[in-house]
Amino acid sequence: MSITTRWNDYRPTKGGLVWTAVGASVLTMVVGFTWAGWVTGGSAQAMADQASQDAREQLVASLCVENFIADANAANNLVALKKESAYQQDDFIEDGGWNTVTALDKQVSGASDICADQLIAMESLPARTVTPDSSADEMPATDS
Template structure:
């Protein structure tokens, strides 16, 4: 007669050593960290600070672009300036906006390139103003 035990009997009789428990705990901790950082969305403090700084910069540039559009449209010669802006090539528009002073912000000294380009893109994307009808009904 063979003396083979079933898997459930082997499991019931198993007693782990301290070394096996220690290395199992280390393996579980490492596996948890790998899963957390790759799929769980965990980040380190440094990468979180970098992401927050980039988000702040992007928000400031978007706000400056929105203010720029309002300043541009509030100008007395906005229609003529918009026609000039639309005639320019894409890479010249940001310099035109920055040179006109519409995107100037006190906190963004020298960092207005992205905001100026965004402002120019928003202005060019707006529909052309409709000419007022002078015909009497």
């Protein structure tokens, strides 16, 4: 008897069909969660929360670096920062107030570490360019 004849003569039972469907469903879920990148709602929320926190830290750290560079004593502060031990550099940044954002109620944890790491990585400070405020050039209108 050939395989095609056996295939054509095969009549599955209801139980066989049910177990085949269950097995296919389980196999689909295993493949989906292990290789296809599926996640549960809780995992997705945790990943979104972590991404949000990382973005806040990066934003505040960028502002911190800008504030540090804009400081009149930036060169001396950079030398002092590099002399601090690694675990005290974030305290140096916080004490200097460069990571403070007035619109936020509290400081973003982790931003000081990122700011200090970015500043330590600098060979030298970038040149500061001061652009005049265009509103200062305008003369106020007077009634004559």
